[in-house]
Amino acid sequence: MTATTPNELANTTRADASPLSASYPELVGKVAVVTGAGRGMGAVFATELARRGINVVAGDLDGAPEVADQINEEIAEGGRVVGLRTDVTEPGDHDRLLGAAVDEFGGVDFWINNAGIFPQAEFTEIPPAQLTSTYQVNVNGVVYGAQTAARHMRAHGGGTIVNMASVAAVRVRATRAAYNSSKAAVRHLTSCMAVELGSHNIRVNAIAPGFVDTEMTRWVREDPAALDRALSTVPLHRVGSPIEVFGALYFLLSDSARYITGAVIPVDGGSQHI
Template sequence: MTDHSDLQGSPSCTPHYPELSGRVAVVTGAARGMGACFAAGLARQGVHVLGVDIDEATLQNTVREAHQTGLSTHHGSFEGLPCDVSSRSDIQKIAALAVQQFGRLDIWVNNAGIFPQTDVPSVDTKQITQTFQINVNGVFFGAQAAAEQMKHGGVIINMASVAAFRVRRGRAVYSATKAAVHNLTQSLAVELGGQGIRVNALAPGFIDTEMTNWVREIPGAMDKALSTIPLGRIGEPTDVLNALLFLVSDAAAYVSGQTLGVDGGSRHG
């Protein structure tokens, strides 16, 4: 029998608990849904967050609401700025501004995305182009801009989806973009690892946000959705936030190139 008593307390067995205070993050698509949850959640961990979104009015309301719920007592910050993630120049300006304002950039969350639902015969060129521009180009531009500014390493988180692995009718274009994000995450992890940059993705399943409100409006849709989730419940934005906080923290210091499912087991259900 091996005696493991000598391992107790040794450096190799001492965990790195999440400590994010003072770090600087950019979160795209921060006006609503999971993006808003990510931005406020990081700020409550002491992170200085620049939340960006093309919908500036809703974004500013989100920022105000976050501060009204006591955000300032956590010593982080949450500011909102307009940005079109499909514009490389917009993304580059945001990354540079983060460094100009806070002196560093540690975390970049590529959250912005759209969720078209159209059967294959009705999909047109405009929908394909727009969905790829936001869901894929936006991720690539964000990673490029972040890597350029992360002089001393950092973390990039991309938003994939369970749809990258488990397809449904009406989601061909969306699923294709999320499969691309899964693959892109692996490629970015390989290419940016030498700069000390970790790149991972989150693949949420059915999460209770505005994007999934339709399930409450269609008779029988909720029961059908629940039947595909082994844990038997719809996910909450905080479920995904908790996974994000792990991946951006030092607790995940040796995790890169991974797509972490946050789906209640639905990928395998």
């Protein structure tokens, strides 16, 4: 076997960001809340939902109003996007997201708990503050969002909640114990919510991305040795693109997934198996 040159590696490992042709016309006119929508996957979710006629309330600590303006400018015929500064660790901020959805669009059908942080530390050195903030954002933030969504949805005939878990919930990488365990909690909470909320016609599912091309993983792509190591755990041997995660999200929101609840859909190029 010949050795792979750095150029060849770069060419074969690139994310495939080509557009997605999937279309679920029954979702046109629906309303979604997306947290962590100021950049990364959340911003792509807001854009692609709007492109397909879904109205969006986008929340983030940083950048949500700006992203909303950009999307509204770019997509003339489609859903509208409202951006709000939001801290998902504050239950009241979820109430404000819901309030905006009700005031602007008349309610909410979909709630996507996407905001997350990805801190690093050797296990013995994890500072208490890192544990606290990781669980507050990645776990409490998901619970508060889902509670707010579910209270509204059960009073209005149902809805769909999607939580962002991670392959890290089932495949441990060193120096990420706080993150790994927070995503394992998201995975388990998804089951808990699906069981309790099913009788209210609320479906709750999770997506478990692997290595996806966003700011969160930029440092890996910029370090050839780290990239090589990361890709050695990806059977498809390339980075995933946010639009490929959106494909799973869009399906989960659609009527085609109406009998699916409590599922965790991996979008990871096969990483969960290595």
